[in-house]
Each structure stands twice: as C-alpha cells, then as structure tokens.
Amino acid sequence: MKKWIRGGTVVTAADTYQADVLVEGEKVVAIGNDLQVGQAEVIDATGLYLLPGGIDPHTHLAMPFGGTVTSDDFFTGTKAAAFGGTTTIVDFCLTQKGQSLQEAIATWHEKANGKAVVDYGFHLMIADANDQVLEELATVIDQEGITSLKVFMAYKNVLMADDETLFKTLIRAKELGALVQVHAENGDVIDYLTNKALREGNTDPIYHAYTRPPEAEGEATGRAIALTALADAQLYVVHVSCADAVRRIAEAREKGWNIYGETCPQYLVLDITDLDRPDFEGAKYVWSPPLREKWHQDVLWSALKNGILQTVGSDHCPFNFSGQKELGRGNFTKIPNGGPIIEDRLTLLYSEGVRQGKISLNQFVDISSTKVAKLFGMFPQKGTIAVGSDADIVLFDPAAERTISAKTHHMNVDYNPFEGMQVHGEVVSVLSRGAFVVREKEFVGQAGNGRYLKRATFARP
CATH class of the missing domain: 3.20.20.140 (Metal-dependent hydrolases)
Known part of the structure; x- marks a missing residue:
C-alpha cells in the first residue's frame, strides 16, 4: 500500500517547506499539499521534520x-x-x-x-x-x-x-x-x-x-x-x-x-x-x-x-x-x-x-x-527527498528532549561517550526505501533488508 506522510515539514539541503509526501514501493512518487492519493496508509507527521535519511x-x-x-x-x-x-x-x-x-x-x-x-x-x-x-x-x-x-x-x-x-x-x-x-x-x-x-x-x-x-x-x-x-x-x-x-x-x-x-x-x-x-x-x-x-x-x-x-x-x-x-x-x-x-x-x-x-x-x-x-556516487537516489528518489525518510521531532545514555542506546557496547548529555531533537520513525525500520521509536526492521549499493564514480559536487 502507498504511504501518505501528512502534515510534516520537508527539509532538504536547499529548502524547508510544508508538504505531504507520497511513497509508493521504494520511491517517493509525489510531494505537495493537494495530492491525489487514492488508497494509502496515512502517517501523521504533524510537528515533525521530514529529513532525507x-x-x-x-x-x-x-x-x-x-x-x-x-x-x-x-x-x-x-x-x-x-x-x-x-x-x-x-x-x-x-x-x-x-x-x-x-x-x-x-x-x-x-x-x-x-x-x-x-x-x-x-x-x-x-x-x-x-x-x-x-x-x-x-x-x-x-x-x-x-x-x-x-x-x-x-x-x-x-x-x-x-x-x-x-x-x-x-x-x-x-x-x-x-x-x-x-x-x-x-x-x-x-x-x-x-x-x-x-x-x-x-x-x-x-x-x-x-x-x-x-x-x-x-x-x-x-x-x-x-x-x-x-x-x-x-x-x-x-x-x-x-x-x-x-x-x-x-x-x-x-x-x-x-x-x-x-x-x-x-x-x-x-x-x-x-x-x-x-x-x-x-x-x-x-x-x-x-x-x-x-x-x-x-x-x-x-x-x-x-x-x-x-x-x-x-x-x-x-x-x-x-x-x-x-x-x-x-x-x-x-x-x-x-x-x-x-x-x-x-x-x-x-x-x-x-x-x-x-x-x-x-x-x-x-x-x-x-x-x-x-x-560518494549515491545522489539523487540517496541524500534528498525528491520525486524519484529512494524513500529514505526520517520523521524527526525537533522539540523533543532526551538524555543520551548507554542504558537506552541500541549500540552493542557497554558505554556511551556522550553519557548524560541533554540534547534536543529525536528520531521518531524511519523509512528505508519505503519500509519502516523504526516506527514510533520501536524497531520493526529485519536483518537482511539492507541492500548493497554499487556507487557511481566521482563527480565533483
């Protein structure tokens, strides 16, 4: 089913704007405010930034x-x-x-x-x-x-x-x-x-x-x-x-x-x-x-x-x-x-x-x-939110506050070098090629879903 991400603020390297994002399969297929969506799963992004992964x-x-x-x-x-x-x-x-x-x-x-x-x-x-x-x-x-x-x-x-x-x-x-x-x-x-x-x-x-x-x-x-x-x-x-x-x-x-x-x-x-x-x-x-x-x-x-x-x-x-x-x-x-x-x-x-x-x-x-x-030869497949790009999208809450700690991180290690730091901003949900990996701060991904990338040769950006 298509995913309709509504109410968020799209942030790219060049622009910041209010818009909905429509995902079909692995790709972003539409961005705008009056999208003709049809049947789709609605994802509420109110108050959140939509960042490229x-x-x-x-x-x-x-x-x-x-x-x-x-x-x-x-x-x-x-x-x-x-x-x-x-x-x-x-x-x-x-x-x-x-x-x-x-x-x-x-x-x-x-x-x-x-x-x-x-x-x-x-x-x-x-x-x-x-x-x-x-x-x-x-x-x-x-x-x-x-x-x-x-x-x-x-x-x-x-x-x-x-x-x-x-x-x-x-x-x-x-x-x-x-x-x-x-x-x-x-x-x-x-x-x-x-x-x-x-x-x-x-x-x-x-x-x-x-x-x-x-x-x-x-x-x-x-x-x-x-x-x-x-x-x-x-x-x-x-x-x-x-x-x-x-x-x-x-x-x-x-x-x-x-x-x-x-x-x-x-x-x-x-x-x-x-x-x-x-x-x-x-x-x-x-x-x-x-x-x-x-x-x-x-x-x-x-x-x-x-x-x-x-x-x-x-x-x-x-x-x-x-x-x-x-x-x-x-x-x-x-x-x-x-x-x-x-x-x-x-x-x-x-x-x-x-x-x-x-x-x-x-x-x-x-x-x-x-x-x-x-x-590193991945643009525009990766690195932006644009029609035709991979639907690698992060729903990010800029208002959230949290404390960094080894007790809550997901890395397989017994300490965190930033232990006790108070930070603003938190990842809420993450899509990788249109599929949720993290949803509402819960892991829903699967080992092996990550794909190996063959990258293009160097071109001066």
Whole structure:
C-alpha cells in the first residue's frame, strides 16, 4: 500500500517547506499539499521534520583491530544507525598486503549479507599499490561499484602505507574516477613519540593524545594535499580533528583543488580532558586522531558552516570498556582505538549545531546526508527527498528532549561517550526505501533488508 506522510515539514539541503509526501514501493512518487492519493496508509507527521535519511560515510562494523573485533556487527550497527536516523552507511573494507582486493571484498560481503537492516556500501583500503592491485581496481570499480579508496598514513607496521603507495593510488584514482580518502596523521612521528612515552613510563590514556599532536595531523594533511595536487586527483580527508588540518584544507580549496574534508561529532563536542578521566575511564575516549583542546571545536564548527569541511561521519568503531578497552591498562598503545558514535550523530549535529546557531537547518541536512551522497556516487537516489528518489525518510521531532545514555542506546557496547548529555531533537520513525525500520521509536526492521549499493564514480559536487 502507498504511504501518505501528512502534515510534516520537508527539509532538504536547499529548502524547508510544508508538504505531504507520497511513497509508493521504494520511491517517493509525489510531494505537495493537494495530492491525489487514492488508497494509502496515512502517517501523521504533524510537528515533525521530514529529513532525507542520514548517510554515514565512515563506519567500522565487525572490524578486527588490535587483537579484538569491534562490538557492533552489521545487524546491531545498522539497527543502531536506524534509531539514529541513518539509512545508509559506507563501511571500510580492510585489505592486507599480498591479498587480492576481491578476496577482501568477499570477506566484507560475508560480514554484511543477511544482517544489515539499512542500505550499505564499502570503501576499499589500499595497503600496497603494486601492479596487480592497480590493475584490479578497474574491475572493482566496474563490477563492485566501490568508488572510494582509503589510504592510512598512520598505524606504522599495521595499516600505514608509504607516500609512494598514496601517490600511485591518487594517479590511478584520477584515471578511474575514484575518490581517495586518507587517515592523515604522520605515523613515523607518532611511532617515535609513542616509544619515547613508554620508555619514560607514561602509560595512561591521556598519552594517546600527547603522542599524536595536532601538528602530526596537520603535516600529514598538507602532504596528502600536495601529492593530490601533483597527481591532479581528488582527495577526501577523513575525521578532521584540529585547526592545523582545517587550515591546509581551506588553503587547498581556495586554490580550486579537489579537496574535501569530514569531521565527526566527537571532535565537535568532546575534548582532550575526557582522556584524563580517573580510574582508566579515559580509555573510553581513545580513538585516532585523538580529542583536542576545546578551542578546536569552534574552528571545526566554523569550517562546516563555511563549507571548508563538507561532511560529518561517525567513525563508529565501538569496543566495550570491559574486556576490550581494558586491554590497555598499563599501556595506552594497547587500548583499541575507536568509539560508539553511529546512533547519536544526527541528534548531536542538530542539538549542538542547529539549535546553537552554529549551522543552519539546511546545512545540517547537507552535511549529514546530501553532500555525502554527492561525493560518494549515491545522489539523487540517496541524500534528498525528491520525486524519484529512494524513500529514505526520517520523521524527526525537533522539540523533543532526551538524555543520551548507554542504558537506552541500541549500540552493542557497554558505554556511551556522550553519557548524560541533554540534547534536543529525536528520531521518531524511519523509512528505508519505503519500509519502516523504526516506527514510533520501536524497531520493526529485519536483518537482511539492507541492500548493497554499487556507487557511481566521482563527480565533483
């Protein structure tokens, strides 16, 4: 049966207006105030915003790291995403040197098949840009629709690639129309500072931040940008956390280069003091790049408002405090890096951004959905509410107030880094391709209903 969503306020990246939305099958088929509907299920959206489903460009589900595995798999992670108003994720597929790309992709398909409750795609890590890998990329892009490639500039001797690998990847991406992503931190410098800290007996969680200073992120961001310019390619800097990196992205964009940036809610509302919490509680806030001094938050909000940064991803990489984060007691380098963010991304952006006047309502939609869809080859199927687009629609109550807590969240993890925060705005119901996943705050979705997305090649938005 058709779904007639009545009485709501449609919010897109460009417009805000009162209108009804008619959904038939998986698509939006009409938008207006005097719709000729016929027989349909009526959904009352009075007082609610109708938002395009959020798109999270940065997740790590069922991912091995540091001798353990992230605590959310593709079922629990996408379920939590849906409760947070996210209807599409793009997860990172890890590769290993000597392994074919198709083998790695097959492993990630096995993780997701039959589990995801919302739609998903993959980014592909490039560990080694040898001739075989560079040749195989053409097949990956054509057959798998994986059009974004990740290169790590950090995690020495684990994930880190050298500059030659990054440069070759950028050149090949230019040829094939792929968007290269970088984790921009100087891994060699971090390795030196980390070993020095341990030799000096500095093992508490706060030293995770002290050994990964903002200068190391700024330098790597600048180096990646320089290589991108040399290759005449396109670059997306993930999880930007500091002013040093923002400045380099701003300078590159002023020159007209194809450089884009993402930040995350944790960098917008938390700061380095959280890492210094007593009784090893700081371990809950260990991720990379680390949290920065509070003043960086204003720089990041301004960069979102002014278009220097285009998107906000969650970098959802959850590990339980008990039994996982605790692996690093007595040695901060053994704390699994990452935090549970996927469920609270939209609410934090709305409450701390829109409500505080740091970004507009339309910018909120743009950075949480529309711009992601454009950058990663999903627009206009995803990222907007328009006739012909997928009916990924979030009914959002801007007046609701709630307290974030691990007791009420849906992520499969034993803590919430935003515990106790009072926020405005709450997801009421969520449709993914026309079917309810969350209805009146109750889960009604089903494992396996999420569909794998083959994405288009890069086109400058």
